[in-house]
Amino acid sequence: MEKTVLVTGSTGFIGRRLVSALTGEGVRVRCLVRKQSGSRGPEESVTGDLLLPLTLPPVFEGIDTAYYLVHSMAGGRSGFEERERTAARNFCQAASTAGVRRVIYLGGLGETGDGLSEHLKSRLEVGDILRAAPFQTTFLRAAVIFGAGGASFEMIRSLVEHLPLMITPRWVSTRCQPIAVNDVINYLVGCLHDERTAGRVFDIGGPDILTYRQMMERFAGIEGRRLFIIQVPVLTPKLSAYWVALITPIKPSISMPLIEGLANEVICRENSIRELLPIRLTPYDEAVRTALAEEKVNIQS
Numbered sequence: 001m002e003k004t005v006l007v008t009g010s011t012g013f014i015g016r017r018l019v020s021a022l023t024g025e026g027v028r029v030r031c032l033v034r035k036q037s038g039s040r041g042p043e044e045s046v047t048g049d050l051l052l053p054l055t056l057p058p059v060f061e062g063i064d065t066a067y068y069l070v071h072s073m074a075g076g077r078s079g080f081e082e083r084e085r086t087a088a089r090n091f092c093q094a095a096s097t098a099g100v101r102r103v104i105y106l107g108g109l110g111e112t113g114d115g116l117s118e119h120l121k122s123r124l125e126v127g128d129i130l131r132a133a134p135f136q137t138t139f140l141r142a143a144v145i146f147g148a149g150g151a152s153f154e155m156i157r158s159l160v161e162h163l164p165l166m167i168t169p170r171w172v173s174t175r176c177q178p179i180a181v182n183d184v185i186n187y188l189v190g191c192l193h194d195e196r197t198a199g200r201v202f203d204i205g206g207p208d209i210l211t212y213r214q215m216m217e218r219f220a221g222i223e224g225r226r227l228f229i230i231q232v233p234v235l236t237p238k239l240s241a242y243w244v245a246l247i248t249p250i251k252p253s254i255s256m257p258l259i260e261g262l263a264n265e266v267i268c269r270e271n272s273i274r275e276l277l278p279i280r281l282t283p284y285d286e287a288v289r290t291a292l293a294e295e296k297v298n299i300q301s
Contacts, residue, residue, distance in 0.1 A: 004062050005192065006100075008032045008050065008091070009069030010043075013150045014106060017185050018067065019043050025189070032059050050087035053094065060098035065192060066091075068105040068130060071123075081122045088126045092133040102136050102198055104191050106184070109141040109177075109203055109266045120264060127201075136199040138191045140184075140273075143205040143266040146287045147181025148294040158248040160220045165228045172213040172231055176266045177205030180282035180290065190277040197276060203268035208284040215284065222288050 005022060009015040010031035019041070022029050029043040036045060048055040050070060060066070070087060095103065108123035130137045144152045159166065187204050191197040210218070213229055220227035282290070 002028065003064035004028045004030050004044075006030050006032060006060065006063045006066040007043075007069065008067060009071070010045075012069060013147070014145070014181070014184065014188075015067075015069050017147075017181060018069070018188055021185050021189050022192075027192070030059070030063065050090050051083065053090045056090065056094035057098070060094050060100060063095070063098060063100050065102040065104065066095055066100055067188065068103055068126075081118060081125075084122045084126055085129070088129040092129060096134050100135050102138070103130055103133070104138045104140070104188060105130050106140050106142060106188065109143045109205065109268070131201075138197045138199070139201040140187060140191070141201065141203050142179060142184060143203075143268070144176050144178040145181055145184055146178045146206075146284070146291065148291040148298065150181060150291075152178070153291050155248045156216055156219050160216055160223065160225060160227060164226060166216075166230065170231065171263045172216075172229065173211050174263060174265055175209055175211055176215075177209050177268055178215065178284055178287065179204055179206040180287035182290070183279060183282050186279045187273065187277060190279065194276055197273070200272075202273035203270055204273060205266075205268040206284060206287070207281045209267055210284060218285060219288055222285060222292070 005027055007015055007019055007022070007029060010019050011033060015031075019029055019031060023042045031043050031045045032048050032050075033045050034047065034049055036047060046059045048059040050056070068088075068091060071084065105127055107127045108120045127137075127139045127141075131139060146152055183206065184204065187202075213231075216229065217227055
């Protein structure tokens with residue numbers, strides 16, 4: 001509890017929630033930010049950029065454990081794999097020089113092979129880079145993370161609310177194992193406190209295995225909406241990414257790689273983390289209701 005923990009990606013969907021959870025437990029947290037904001041919390045903020053290695057030595061000074069939550073999709077499609085690669089390597093160099101003991105990385109769940117999307121390939125490559133470094137890396141391979149403010153939630157909500165009749169490609173029949181964002185946070189915090197997770201790779205997912213069609217239909221049912229889905233064989237994930245980008249508020253640089261990855265089945269192939277960290281996993285319908293309620297509170301505030 002007295003050691004300092006670094007959170008990269010601290011202003012993102014996962015990072016903000018993780019920082020709140022850690023500081024709530026009395027953990028001393030340092031956040032890596034590209035520029036300082038006016039708001040201040042119990043955490044320490046240090047300016048730096050993983051793509052600018054000369055800015056990193058002060059960031060890692062005195063750090064015991066670091067969370068790696070960054071991704072480069074928001075910077076645009078062109079060259080995002082190289083940005084991901086460079087950021088991970090700069091992180092490893094700075095962390096190793098500073099003597100960081102542990103790293104906890106949240107990446108994507110996906111099978112290896114030629115059919116893997118560019119986004120999932122890049123997430124796996126980052127995991128390989130981190131695991132090759134001298135510190136111990138815990139690699140959490142997450143399926144679809146569902147929660148208010150997240151890309152998956154925003155995409156499904158926009159499709160359900162704006163397209164009561166959908167003509168969809170084959171990927172709507174792809175199975176996945178969505179996990180509630182609060183469960184992801186519990187795993188991330190739990191890994192910090194449980195040294196048995198150090199140096200290991202874990203698949204994390206929720207209790208339900210659903211197709212994307214089932215996810216949309218159940219979302220519509222919870223909102224009291226009628227939804228009609230017509231599946232056709234001619235739309236590829238890349239083509240459907242373009243019309244999804246028109247319907248949803250998510251930036252195309254983020255939505256398109258996600259859509260292209262929907263052809264890949266993302267299901268936990270091992271569940272060993274449940275034995276080490278036996279948290280209660282949130283069912284999908286409950287995760288939807290929680291996200292909708294949280295979104296309503298955010299709008300009112």
